Amino acid sequence: xxxxxxxxxxxxxxxxxxxxxxxxxxxxxxxxxxxxxxxxxxxxxxxxxxxxxxxxxxxxxxxxxxxxxxxxxxxxxxxxxxxxxxxxxxxxxxxxxxxxxxxxxxxxxxxxxxxxxxxxxxxxxxxxxxxxxxxxxxxxxxxxxxxxxxxxxxxxxxxxxxxxxxxxxxxxxxxxxxxxxxxxxxxxxxxxxxxxxxxxxxxxxxxxxxxxxxxxxxxxxxxxxxxxxxxxxxxxxxxxxxxxxxxxxxxxxxxxxxxxxxxxxxxxxxxxxxxxxxxxxxxxxxxxxxxxxxxxxxxxxxxxxxxxxxxxxxxxxxxxxxxxxxxxxxxxxxxxxxxxxxxxxxxxxxxxxxxxxxxxxxxxxxxxxxxxxxxxxxxxxxxxxxxxxxxxxxxxxxxxxxxxxxxxxxxxxxxxxxxxxxxxxxxxxxxxxxxxxxxxxxxxxxxxxxxxxxxxxxxxxxxxxxxxxxxxx
Amino acid sequence: xxxxxxxxxxxxxxxxxxxxxxxxxxxxxxxxxxxxxxxxxxxxxxxxxxxxxxxxxxxxxxxxxxx
Numbered sequence: 001x002x003x004x005x006x007x008x009x010x011x012x013x014x015x016x017x018x019x020x021x022x023x024x025x026x027x028x029x030x031x032x033x034x035x036x037x038x039x040x041x042x043x044x045x046x047x048x049x050x051x052x053x054x055x056x057x058x059x060x061x062x063x064x065x066x067x068x069x070x071x072x073x074x075x076x077x078x079x080x081x082x083x084x085x086x087x088x089x090x091x092x093x094x095x096x097x098x099x100x101x102x103x104x105x106x107x108x109x110x111x112x113x114x115x116x117x118x119x120x121x122x123x124x125x126x127x128x129x130x131x132x133x134x135x136x137x138x139x140x141x142x143x144x145x146x147x148x149x150x151x152x153x154x155x156x157x158x159x160x161x162x163x164x165x166x167x168x169x170x171x172x173x174x175x176x177x178x179x180x181x182x183x184x185x186x187x188x189x190x191x192x193x194x195x196x197x198x199x200x201x202x203x204x205x206x207x208x209x210x211x212x213x214x215x216x217x218x219x220x221x222x223x224x225x226x227x228x229x230x231x232x233x234x235x236x237x238x239x240x241x242x243x244x245x246x247x248x249x250x251x252x253x254x255x256x257x258x259x260x261x262x263x264x265x266x267x268x269x270x271x272x273x274x275x276x277x278x279x280x281x282x283x284x285x286x287x288x289x290x291x292x293x294x295x296x297x298x299x300x301x302x303x304x305x306x307x308x309x310x311x312x313x314x315x316x317x318x319x320x321x322x323x324x325x326x327x328x329x330x331x332x333x334x335x336x337x338x339x340x341x342x343x344x345x346x347x348x349x350x351x352x353x354x355x356x357x358x359x360x361x362x363x364x365x366x367x368x369x370x371x372x373x374x375x376x377x378x379x380x381x382x383x384x385x386x387x388x389x390x391x392x393x394x395x396x397x398x399x400x401x402x403x404x405x406x407x408x409x410x411x412x413x414x415x416x417x418x419x420x421x422x423x424x425x426x427x428x429x430x431x432x433x434x435x436x437x438x439x440x441x442x443x444x445x446x447x448x449x450x451x452x453x454x455x456x457x458x459x460x461x462x463x464x465x466x467x468x469x470x471x472x473x
Numbered sequence: 474x475x476x477x478x479x480x481x482x483x484x485x486x487x488x489x490x491x492x493x494x495x496x497x498x499x500x501x502x503x504x505x506x507x508x509x510x511x512x513x514x515x516x517x518x519x520x521x522x523x524x525x526x527x528x529x530x531x532x533x534x535x536x537x538x539x540x
Contacts, residue, residue: 212531307522310515317512329495341508347495348509353516358529360519365530403511
């Protein structure tokens with residue numbers, strides 16, 4: 001196998017070759033770094049590439065493995081991390097001018113856990129400024145572009161992580177998700193992106209978005225890879241007050257390839273709201289495939305879902321603006337104008353609306369838990385559309401149009417509001433060549449079951465095997 | 474708006490449109506109007522939901538079998 005081909009393998013495939021000593025961590029890391037050299041000038045997925053540090057870590061991994069000290073499936077695997085995770089001695093900008101020169105003195109817990117698992121951190125990926133937006137249009141570090149069409153957004157806010165993994169410039173990546181920021185770019189770039197249960201993965205050392213809605217999770221090409229990364233980063237962290245002590249199961253062991261007998265529910269409100277006809281067709285085809293594999297798929301109505309956007313807006317905007325209050329007072333001109341306006345809008349939210357949103361949060365959560373008492377998972381299209389063009393403000397649907405940000409978060413925010421786990425898995429490509437995603441959500445700590453469904457689905461499809469043309473250039 | 478003016482507009486002591494810790498100038502409020510219109514639309518969509526005795530859910534940590 002040539003060095004070029006190594007970066008095209010999945011985490012699981014690279015890990016097997018490293019474990020068997022057929023390839024070395026240095027070879028795999030070099031392959032990824034060369035792919036970054038070849039491709040990232042076109043995609044702009046990285047803010048900081050940590051080439052020297054990555055090669056040094058890969059050499060260390062190679063020595064350890066040669067000495068018989070094999071740490072596990074991430075040992076020697078090149079991983080990218082969104083530039084809001086603290087990295088000791090490496091600047092962490094959050095995609096902002098305000099933190100352009102911020103160099104943390106410690107690693108985020110998730111970065112530390114990746115290093116403990118033997119992963120090689122290859123760089124810090126581009127993002128929507130302070131993770132508050134879903135396009136990755138960024139006035140400070142340039143826009144990240146969608147590898148499937150360089151005229152389109154990759155989604156955000158973890159758009160750099162998605163673009164890097166899709167274009168084979170990282171075997172896996174970490175993202176954060178406050179309103180959809182793992183799942184939106186993963187869907188628009190053709191990846192598996194998992195937002196775990198609130199509290200499942202530590203947020204310590206991740207620059208805050210909204211305390212009660214922030215989640216950290218993996219972005220990968222397969223559900224199997226997502227299981228391996230989640231295994232490394234999940235679990236109690238005393239440094240995160242919201243961290244859960246729930247035991248961490250063996251996620252990979254749950255990838256049976258089977259969905260027979262599972263009860264799956266389509267959320268009617270999300271399957272029938274304005275949707276691109278090609279997305280709707282891909283979603284129906286995914287349901288047919290799951291039915292064919294033996295799952296029982298039914299449609300249910302959860303009318304309360306229509307209140308999720310309002311409630312999540314009130315909570316998110318209030319919390320984010322609170323976090324930024326000092327910067328907003330002292331350095332407002334250092335924000336991009338679109339972010340500054342969004343933060344200032346948070347100043348106008350009435351306390352009564354915030355409390356109302358917290359009450360809606362409880363009511364909606366109770367309703368979803370009720371449904372999840374009867375079903376193993378809830379399904380809907382992750383995005384009602386494919387990736388919009390960079391200059392496209394409105395998204396067209398049959399008979400109507402919608403501003404692109406509300407359209408992109410329409411099916412994702414519900415699971416930030418409720419803290420329930422949700423993932424996206426590629427479920428097809430539209431005639432414009434852009435990927436589409438299937439969203440699967442479940443009960444608290446049901447990540448293993450969601451990964452099982454996504455893995456089984458990927459066994460019956462080959463969408464995840466497609467490669468964006470720019471990655472082959 | 475140049476940067477100096479922009480910075481001035483967000484000072485805590487601004488007499489215009491007090492909104493808590495930061496007051497926004499009329500110019501900022503004008504720029505903010507379309508953003509706020511969209512935000513407000515989402516907030517008002519909650520108004521027709523009968524909440525009854527529902528208590529607020531504050532920051533929570535899931536534990537097995539409970540919330």
